Amino acid sequence: MAIYNLGSINADYFYRVPHLPGPGETLAANGLSRGLGGKGANMSVAAARAGAHTIHIGAVGMDGLWARDQMMESGVDTRHVATLDDTPTGHAIINVDDAGENAIVLLPGANHEIPSKTRAAALSEASPGDTLLVQNETLNQAKTAKTARELGLYVAYAAAPFDATATAAILPFLDFLILNEIEAAQLTAATSKTADALGVADVIVTLGAKGARWLSGDTIRDFPAMPVTPVDTTGAGDTFTGYVLAARDRGLPMEQAIALASRAAALMVTRHGTADVIPDLKEVDEARF
Incomplete structure (x- = not known):
């Protein structure tokens, strides 16, 4: 089985700040670092590190070849990541305060220019029972989800950043929704x-420090969060999503998949960074909470 992820790839620029800036405020940062990010890339890396065969469908500019290569080094199949000559790689400016909270500004860049032939080539390789994952940092989500549903794929959607119109359009094609x-x-x-x-x-509704809620037919079940002290919440939700779908792809029941994903997300918030620091399955299994 495999997970095909139509998702964003960003260069993340992290600024450590004493507090998140308010309107009109100029604030001196305490540090700067660059890393691989984007909700799509984060989820692909998480799924790959959780043990799933993960194929990323996306695009970068010539300035983003390092990001594509880093995904490949993390175990992601990047054959369907297009390189665009005239479009910059998407990037994010992330302010992170001393309490681990963040505020993010995004430039879509190549994430909004993924060629249709790239999407088509990837899905032509998919088999019934494989998973398609999409988020809201790219375009053509509903069109791709409809094609995937017709091919017999399990269609999963992370409704972030939230857009009511995009979400309403894709709902008829979904098997899995996380928000x-x-x-x-x-x-x-x-x-x-x-x-x-x-x-x-x-449907999974993540509840931050309160954990997560799974809704399936008549089933409603709450899963508590692990007791940790967060230092950076960036990428925790993406880690959770990647782990849930990877665990399901490997045949685990949803309850076990959510429990595993909760452990991965808890470990993630104890680290500074995004895709670079997403834990692998061995780390999650060995973590003590």
Whole structure:
């Protein structure tokens, strides 16, 4: 089995700040570092490190070849990452304060220019039962999800950054939906439907420090978060998503997949960085909480 991820690839620029800047405020940073990021890349790296065969569908500019290569070094199949001559790689400016909270500004760049032939070539290799994962940092999510559903793939969607129109368009093609508590409330406001009434087989609502909630048919089950002291919450949700889908792809029941993903996310928030520091399966298994 395999996971095909139509997802963003970003260069993440981290600025350590004493507090998140307010409107009109100029703030001196305490440090700067660059790393691989983007919700798509994060999820692909997480899924690969969780043991799944993960194929990334995306694009970078000529300035982003290092990002593609770093994904490959993390175990991600990057044959379907296009290189664009005239478009910059997407990037994110991430302010992280002393409490581990963050504020992020994104430039989509190549993430909004993924060639249609790149998407088509990747899905032409997929088999029924494989997984397609999409997020909202690229375009053509619903079109790609519809094609994947017709091919018999399990279609998963991380509804972030939240966009009501994009989410409504893709809902009819989904088998799996993951979103946080705020996004769930926004979706309910946009559709007048609660998460358990959307017609999606598996819905997970992440609840931050309170854990996660799984809704499937008549089943509603809460999973507690691991007791850790966070230093950086960036990428924790992406790590959770990648691990859940990788575990499911490897045949684990959803309850076990969520429990494993909760451990991976808890370990992730104790580290500074994004894709560079996503834990592998051995680290998650050996972690003591």
